[in-house]
Amino acid sequence: xxxxxxxxxxxxxFKDQTVDLSSKDGKNxxxxxxxxxxxxxxxxxxxxxxxxxxxxIFGKGDDLFNKDVLNSLPISALGKQYEAKVTIELExxxxxxxxxxxxxxNFVSRGSGGPSLEKTSPKPxxxxxxxxxxxxxxxxxxxxxxxAASEIESILPQDLKDxxxxxxxxxxxDEVADKRELGKSVSRIMNFDxxxxxxxxxxxxxxxxKDFEKQKDSTSFENQAQLEAKREQLVSKKQDFEKQxxxxxxxxxxxxxxxxxxxxQIEAHKEAGQWQTQRRESERDLERLQDSIETExxxxxxxxxxxxxxxxxxxxxxxxKAVRTTGIIDKLEEIKKDGQVHYEHLTAATIxxxxxxxxxxxxxxxxxxxxxxxxxxxxxxxxxxxxxxGLLSGLKNELLAFEPVAxxxxxxxxxHLRTIWKCQKDIDSCRxxxxxxxxxxxxxxxxVSVWNDDVMRLSTLIGARNESIxxxxxxxxxxxxxxxxxxxxxxxxxxxxxxxxxxxxxxxxCLDDVREFAESRRESARKSVVENxxxxxxxxxxxxxxxxxxxxxxxxxxxNVTPYYAMGARDKKxxxxxxxxxxxxxxxxxxxxMARHRNDVLRDxxxxxxxxxxxxxxxxxxxxxxxxxxxxxxxxxxxCSQLIITLLDKDQDISVEYxxxxxxxxxxxxxxxxxxxxxxxxx
Amino acid sequence: MSIFSKDQKISGKYADIVRxxxxxxxxxxxxxxxxxxxxxxxxxxxFLFKAAVDMVYAAGWIGLAEGRRVPLEEVKNVTTKGDxxxxxxxxxxxxxxxxxxxxxxVLSDDGIGLSxxxxxxxxxxxxxTKEQGNDDWYYFLTYVYGGxxxxxxxxxxxxxxxxxxxxxxxxxxxxxGEDD
Numbered sequence: 006x007x008x009x010x011x012x013x014x015x016x017x018x019f020k021d022q023t024v025d026l027s028s029k030d031g032k033n034x035x036x037x038x039x040x041x042x043x044x045x046x047x048x049x050x051x052x053x054x055x056x057x058x059x060x061x062i063f064g065k066g067d068d069l070f071n072k073d074v075l076n077s078l079p080i081s082a083l084g085k086q087y088e089a090k091v092t093i094e095l096e097x098x099x100x101x102x103x104x105x106x107x108x109x110x111n112f113v114s115r116g117s118g119g120p121s122l123e124k125t126s127p128k129p130x131x132x133x134x135x136x137x138x139x140x141x142x143x144x145x146x147x148x149x150x151x152x153a154a155s156e157i158e159s160i161l162p163q164d165l166k167d168x169x170x171x172x173x174x175x176x177x178x179d180e181v182a183d184k185r186e187l188g189k190s191v192s193r194i195m196n197f198d199x200x201x202x203x204x205x206x207x208x209x210x211x212x213x214x215k216d217f218e219k220q221k222d223s224t225s226f227e228n229q230a231q232l233e234a235k236r237e238q239l240v241s242k243k244q245d246f247e248k249q250x251x252x253x254x255x256x257x258x259x260x261x262x263x264x265x266x267x268x269x270q271i272e273a274h275k276e277a278g279q280w281q282t283q284r285r286e287s288e289r290d291l292e293r294l295q296d297s298i299e300t301e302x303x304x305x306x307x308x309x310x311x312x313x314x315x316x317x318x319x320x321x322x323x324x325x326k327a328v329r330t331t332g333i334i335d336k337l338e339e340i341k342k343d344g345q346v347h348y349e350h351l352t353a354a355t356i357x358x359x360x361x362x363x364x365x366x367x368x369x370x371x372x373x374x375x376x377x378x379x380x381x382x383x384x385x386x387x388x389x390x391x392x393x394x395g396l397l398s399g400l401k402n403e404l405l406a407f408e409p410v411a412x413x414x415x416x417x418x419x420x421h422l423r424t425i426w427k428c429q430k431d432i433d434s435c436r437x438x439x440x441x442x443x444x445x446x447x448x449x450x451x452x453v454s455v456w457n458d459d460v461m462r463l464s465t466l467i468g469a470r471n472e473s474i475x476x477x478x479x480x481x482x483x484x485x486x487x488x489x490x491x492x493x494x495x496x497x498x499x500x501x502x503x504x505x506x507x508x509x510x511x512x513x514x515c516l517d518d519v520r521e522f523a524e525s526r527r528e529s530a531r532k533s534v535v536e537n538x539x540x541x542x543x544x545x546x547x548x549x550x551x552x553x554x555x556x557x558x559x560x561x562x563x564x565n566v567t568p569y570y571a572m573g574a575r576d577k578k579x580x581x582x583x584x585x586x587x588x589x590x591x592x593x594x595x596x597x598x599m600a601r602h603r604n605d606v607l608r609d610x611x612x613x614x615x616x617x618x619x620x621x622x623x624x625x626x627x628x629x630x631x632x633x634x635x636x637x638x639x640x641x642x643x644x645c646s647q648l649i650i651t652l653l654d655k656d657q658d659i660s661v662e663y664x665x666x667x668x669x670x671x672x673x674x675x676x677x678x679x680x681x682x683x684x685x686x687x688x
Numbered sequence: 689m690s691i692f693s694k695d696q697k698i699s700g701k702y703a704d705i706v707r708x709x710x711x712x713x714x715x716x717x718x719x720x721x722x723x724x725x726x727x728x729x730x731x732x733x734x735f736l737f738k739a740a741v742d743m744v745y746a747a748g749w750i751g752l753a754e755g756r757r758v759p760l761e762e763v764k765n766v767t768t769k770g771d772x773x774x775x776x777x778x779x780x781x782x783x784x785x786x787x788x789x790x791x792x793x794v795l796s797d798d799g800i801g802l803s804x805x806x807x808x809x810x811x812x813x814x815x816x817t818k819e820q821g822n823d824d825w826y827y828f829l830t831y832v833y834g835g836x837x838x839x840x841x842x843x844x845x846x847x848x849x850x851x852x853x854x855x856x857x858x859x860x861x862x863x864x865g866e867d868d
Contacts, residue, residue, distance in 0.1 A: 310735070318859070319737075319746045320750075323746055323751075330752075331796035412863055418856060
């Protein structure tokens, strides 16, 4: 960072002025000198205020607006807005910046108490215009508020301002920087923070480590092993199925060959087969016909026999013949014609039965039960002569009925006979056929039907084998292939995961190596910084003071500067105010030097870039004697890339001769007559 | 009591004839069964009647038709060894059928020693005594035994199915004529 110029607008006593600052190599010193209270410290503070508006370097109550301007504001300006502004033009890295900080006010009163301003906002406003150095006329980036503060923080962190804007009168390093802050600050200047951040990023369970771990699949090894075991089982099962399939195909082919052989045999004896078929069919017919005859014969015998419900044909034949041969019908006619009578003999038992049943033996109901006399009277009517003519005529009718019934029965018998004779005729035909078949087959000993049965049996077996083959090939093996395909895909996926895991583990190992390396580099860098800083602080201090009885040790942990005194060199082992100032100047200038030559100091810092910082010293020689001043003037410009120094007139007089070769800009700061304003007068 | 509503017996050789030609459960052991042989010479047992009661009924008509009777005294003296019992349970359901046969026997028998009037009385009334009932049964059996003898004589000669069919055919012709 190099500050090129500072411009003021209505700011404190500087009203409207621009101060150009030197930054050329070899001519890198800007001196601003003047008597007390002309604004040297305000000048240094204005730089700090411009860069760090929140630092409250002027305190909350300090009025930043130029008093002369305020006093000159007319009443008509009441209510108008004004601002006190500092603009710093600087360069850093590849950029050119205009950093402008302003505090805005409203002109509120001009009464008896004088003119008065009121802040429009409690805090100053900062705005940065950023251009590439290589393209200064290009469109500038405009950064404000938080972005502006962040940009300044990245250029020169606020924590470090005390080292680069050093108030020699206050020896502020001893006042404000405690040991812990010092350690942190030096670390930042030497860019150790980046190393620490890197190490923190790389450490175990750090963000990068966790990110790598998160990408690993912790189950993939186990899952892959399980799947491989399952795949092995399936492959074995598939091999079993394939063997089974091959055996079944072989078996099927064998059966097909046997079947083909049988078929050929059947084809060769086709005619014999037909005769055998015909013979078998005839035998079956014969058997069926014989069964029919037997059945029909039983029906016929049943008809001959008769039973409870039907009178048999033999009895009917006998009865019809008896009716014809005995002449019984004629006899019955004669009995009727001759008036033969029938007297009913009523026995005691018959009478008792009639009385009990109330029905006569001829079937007529006898009413008046209970009155024996009346009943007997009634009964007399039924035992009158000639009352059996009904019985005889009934008998006649029964006998006459035999002939038609017998004829009907004979018809049934005829039907049976015809059926039986027809069957017998068919049986004869079957027997003739069988005989003919036997004649044709007399020289043939085989049985084509057995061969056909064999073909059927073999076809069934072949069908079963084909089913098995289909099941094995289309289902069992195919299913396993599908499962294997799926498993292989999963295994491939797990293999990829495992490969990725291996890669990630390698990365983690590598990360650890890098971390260890970075840690060792950081340690060596820290040692180197401590070593170099200590050496340079001692060299500068001893050059400034000419005192070799004191040496300073830099603490490795916090860079604390501790004086060590030579044995018997001093009675009182306390640094004087001048010595303390020289120590601080030695430390600050050494630090700036170290930052400027960081690559050389860290030796191994290949990626580090050296940084240039301005050293702004406010009256640093206040407590110095002449020798100290002259030495400081010789050594400080060589340590810094840019030195901006304010001096009291007396110190300027002493130093001018020694510092002159390095000075590019020199301003005499003086108060204007009849005014509170100060003006930078360039020599 | 009617002679056709109680158990009755067929005795002696007539009982053997009944056993020979019936297939049902006929009491007692007969000497042989009626056999027929087929065209292949295969002999099988055969029957003409399913039950003894049906054969007795048919034999009565055949005896009457053929005029074949066994004298009454002979009937009475037939040995009772190996009787076939016609149970009342079989005969009673056919009682009216048997009564018709019996009436026809009595009315047509001019040699029975009874006037027409007496024969009409006989066929109109149950026997009044046990002895009269026995006598009536013996009278009935004269025709039945004659018919059984005829059946046996006829069918003993029928030894093949062909002969049986031919015989039956002839009987059929007797009933319906040649044209049927």
